[in-house]
Each structure stands twice: as C-alpha cells, then as structure tokens.
Amino acid sequence: MKRIILAGSLAAVALLSCTPKASTAASPVLAVSTAEQIAQGKTIFENSCGRCHKLPDPAKHTPVQWVGIMNSMAPKAKLTDEQHQWVYDYVVSVKK
Template sequence: MPAFLKCTCEHCGGRIEYPAEAVGANVPCPHCQRETLLKLDTGESAEVLSVGGAKWKLVAGALIASLVLVGVLWAGAGWLKKRRESGAVVSSPGKPGAVVPSRSGSSSSAVQLDPPKAVTPVVAKFQNGFTAQQIRNGRDLFGGACTECHRQYDPATYNDTEWERTIGGMRGKAKLRGKQSDELDTFVRTVRN
C-alpha cells in the first residue's frame, strides 16, 4: 500500500503531494514551477495519506457480513426447531389428544387433553333448500377449525343459547373468512332445524 506525504513549497507556500520514496529529491513545484526540496513536514502541517487497500477492506467486510448472516440464519433455524419440538401440537378429530402448554410457557407443566370424539353429524334432509355441498363444506369446517379451538364434539347437543354464544359471539369469526363463515352458519342451521 503506497504512502504519500505532503510538504510546503519553500518559494510559494503551496502544498505538494509526493510519494514517500521521493523524500529528499529536488522537483519543480506544481504551483510556481521552481525547484523545491521535498522534505518531511513536522508539526501540525504533517500529513500522511494511504492509497490502496480499499479492495482488501471491501472483501474482508463482505466476508465478515456473510459469516454474521450465516450465523444468524443458523441460530434462527435452531430456534425454530427447538420451538417446534417444545410447542403445542393441535390435533384434529381421530388423532391423539392435544398438548396445551401452561401460561408460564414451561413444557414440563403442559396439560394433556383427551382426544376429541370423531363425530360426523348426519343430516337427514336438506332443510331450507341447502345443497349437499354447502352442508359438507360446513361440516368439514366444523370438524377442523371449530374443533381445534373450542374442542366441540357433536353440534346436535348444543342448545340455541350455546350456539348463539359460540357462533354469533366469535370475535371476527376467528380463522374463518367470509364464505367459510357463511358455510358454517348454513351447516349449524341444518343440524339445529
């Protein structure tokens, strides 16, 4: 990495920049064109400029940034793996019971719930002109999304007050989106009529 020095011209006072190897040489001043001895500046006016090495610094910086990124990704993957292994497992009907972690979050104090009963309500007739597809979609939603959160078993065992509180009172219909909410309401009406 070549170094450059600066000195003051003896005649005009202009600043001259020169390579460090040229100390002691007589050269024409770029300002006044008179022969000037290149000497080391002392005191406050002394300056040393380093040229080059920027490419090496850029490569080293990129390497360090890459290593940090790999380390962060590796730590994140380990954290996700650990979280999945210790996290709650929600089961659907017909699978073993769910493990619900306690409020404190410690996996040793998890509560084992009994598995939900696999109940498929039978709809004897298509009330109010509903189609079989509407009822089937609602039944699938009830067996999946509703049972995951509320642990409900047979929709025919709930009275009107319980349905109003459960279906009508769900804030934002939880995981359900527009059409799903309508299909679930259709299914509940066919079971309750």
C-alpha cells in the same frame, strides 16, 4: 330434512343481513345452501372449531343459539363470511 336446511339458510341470511359486511359478501346466492356447501361447512367445522376447545356438538344448541355462537366464534376461527354461513348451515342441519 329439506325444510330444516331451508330454514337454516333463511336464518343465516337474516343473520348476514344484520352485519355491515353483508352487502359486500362474495356470493349473491345466499338464499340457497346446497348439499355441497353443507359438506364444506362440516369440513371447516371439523378443522377449525376444535382447536381451542373440544369440537362442539351441533345438536346441543338451537339454530337461534348458533347465530350468536357463530357470531362470536367465526372471528376466532378467522372464517370468511361464506365459511361462516356454511358452518352455520352445517350445524343447524344436524338432526337433533
């Protein structure tokens, strides 16, 4: 469990570092996602990601697929960079 979360965070950091906004991201503490952030991500996911379609099943996509999905869906859901990462951390933390 812990390893999965850590891997997800690293992928999210890699993802964020590919976007021009990365250097202005509000939180410098991107490398560690706490249980609290994952819980926040879950809440944001449940509130924001079921508006246009059925709430997706986090276990249906791999972490790599989620990078691409979140890149196209986070702007649709008007997420901040932090919320984008928390939602990502949440979906990849869900056990397959």
